[in-house]
Amino acid sequence: MNHISPVIWQFPVKWMTNFPLFPPEASTIAPQMDALLFFMVLVSLIGLTVVVLLIISFSILYNKKRHPVAEQIEGSILLEATWTIIPLGLFLVMFVWGAVIYFRVFTPPANAMNIYVVGKQWMWKIEHPGGQHEINALHVPAGRAVQLTLISQDVFHSFSIPAFRVKREAIPGRYTTVWFEATTPGTYHLFCTQYCGTNHSQMIGDVVVQTPEDYRKWLSNSTSGVSLAQDGERLFASLSCSACHNARPNARGPNLANVYGSRLTLSNGQTITADEAYLRQSILNPSQHITQGYAPIMPTYQGQISEEGVIALIEFIKNLNSDYRIQQTLNTTDLPPESEGKTPPAAQAPAAKAHATQGRVKK
């Protein structure tokens, strides 16, 4: 085959050697999703085969040459019932199976570590709690549940990691979440799948799954030194939030310690859980929900804080629930603790070490 031009030859060689027909399975949910796919493909193939076989065999048996005169048959209730009930049963199996996976993908476990994702035309900005900032790349450890909290600062985007079989829309003005647990270290595609304007097809990146050790190394090498919560604290001061939210008895705004995750009673008598969405609304559109006992005097910060700023503030408020300074010092270089809110035993030992470090600094 020497006479075939190598210029032409390179294309088939390239395609045949790099020609995937099935995506890699790199998360715990991927094999479950694929099992559902195989089941549905199997059912579809059987259904298609039945229809095609019926058509072909009737075409052979009852073509005009062999069967010149048609016999009129009115129909059959029994048959109608058969091909109503059997597909219905199969569809219901698919429905339940699919619903189980859907709830699994969109219900993060309590101990998932949270990473913020901000979509904008045309890039993904990733904010790790430890102050690592990434653009169009996401580093995650294998074997650890990771929750993404997504928001868009302009139009709809969609955060898709095909190797994990996970996708979630990033919506302007609203947080959405999704979680996954990566299993196999490697580099995988990250796509924006919601059409978002000119460079939609270049709003792509890499998801890098690392072993926990490599991930820890990456964390300490890429930290900005300032955790998200510390960023938020600075912002809190520079926007003069502390003028009112200062925990003094006569403060004009509510004390924000332990607010996150609590049930608040509003001035209109409603109760509401103070989650990320609530905190975001209260910063950008404060007059919508007023905590009981306070006057609606807070100005809006709409247009004054970027989405990353809001995220930093929320992270700061969340961390007011704990002794965040100690933990965050660690978290800029270490894996965040296994569960939020409570201090797990694993995190206590390093915390003690941190006290020691601080002690040294004081001396």
Next chain:
Amino acid sequence: MSTNTIVSLPDQETARIPKKNFLTKENGLLSWLLTRDHKRIAILYLITTTFFFIIGGAAAALIRLELLTPTGDMVSSDTYNKLFSIHGIIMVFFFLVPIAPGVLGNFLIPLMIGAKDVALPRINLLSWYLFVIGGCFELYMMIFGGVDTGWTFTTPLSTHYVNSHVIGAAMGIFIAGFSSILTGINFIVTIHKMRAPGMTWFRLPLFIWSYYATSIIFVLATPVIAISMVLIMLERVIGIGLFDPTKGGDPLLFQHLFWFYSHPAVYVMILPGMGIISEVISNFSRKRVFGYTAVAFSSVAIAVFSFFVWAHHMFIMGISTYSALLFSLFSMLVAIPSAIKVFNWSATLYKGSITFDTPMLYAFGFIGLFTIGGCTGVMLATLGMDIHVTETYFIVAHFHYVMVGGMVSAFMAGLHFWWPKMTGRMYPESLGRLAAVILFIGFNLTFFPQFILGYLGMPRRYHFYPPEFQALNVLSTSGASILAIGYLLPALYLIWSLRHGAIAGNNPWQATGLEWQTQSPPLTENFTEIPIMDHEAYDYAWLERQSRDNRREEAPSAE
């Protein structure tokens, strides 16, 4: 009579196209532009929708050419985005939605129910003009720079971020929407009020049932797309903030409104096809459609259920997981009537006397492609699976299987089946069969690789893509070039047949419908006297008796 066809043509030596028919009644451009004859309006629709199909097809050809390579080397990203937006807008709103009702519906509904015309002939002409005016807005939009929102006009991209002719495009769709509404009203009134004596609801051809279901969707759903388009324009011009989160609006609201129309509209793009297939399958197996009532009511069931599934386009968009459950369940339920139809069509063949003329080949193609499209639709309606495959090429492949593989195959089946009625002449049969096979092969080659691409994760609307997806994209593009032949070939031989086709006579297919009991092409008044329906639909025994009587009448005069 040959054994592999049922065509029986009159003696070509003596046969003539009837001198008096709707085509020759009046001459001149004005006689067409001011006509109130449903058949002439159908021809007008045929010409205009073909024109739009050529535009949409050209855009598709450019898209497929660009996707031959992973990088953008033919057009810029902006141009690419405009190409797929124009392809979507034109193909959906100006080809798929109007073809079946505008062309075959207009031509056949009065003929099939034994009426002289539709109930509201002037309104019918107005529908066509609205459609053309809407189309002119799209042409204006394309000539002056195009639009790059995609056919879904997702907010806030379409309202606040893109800088192209969104208002022109939205206005075109808004106006063309009224064309759909008026056509729907017209068909509903016609079917209720204009049926010939003896034509009870259960003697109607199944074609009429499915068009009735389509008309319900037209009337109930189309106003919502009009509302959404108006809101887009208002948001762009005066910034009412309905979809703007910074003003307290909800960007997701637009998608609820849009899909509340656009999902039922998907059934507008398939229900008429199902009606055509019922007619064709019955005729070419010489049998009444198996389970007439089940097929009839499944059309209505599809129309009703189609209004309760719209949020399955938004499973990953942060709608409540419990509402997602309901919408997934309803989407499963809407698949049931479709499955019922497919099985009934297959069962119709049982103990028939089957011939494989061109319309039948297209119908077989339809059943295969529609079944694949339907099965993958169920996969997409399954909540967990939808997370992975939505917004990828999987969904592109799925809706092309239903809307192009399904609807275009069905339309081609119908066009070939009723071509002799419309023009009085036959198309060349062997070329027709060849084109049907080419269409089927080309279609599968184009769109099946896209299922694999989608599961691999290739997002839709991507100008650049990772290099490992190239092989499948090359396969898809080469399939598209075969598909293009499958479209061009019929266009050429159908035009050829206008002059040189064999003269068809009144009833070349030996079909039972009332439209075949009058001359081809029909008179402007359709029938010399209003027919009386004294038998069930698809009553081939009645047809046999009828032709025996005719022969007995003719026999003495011949001697």
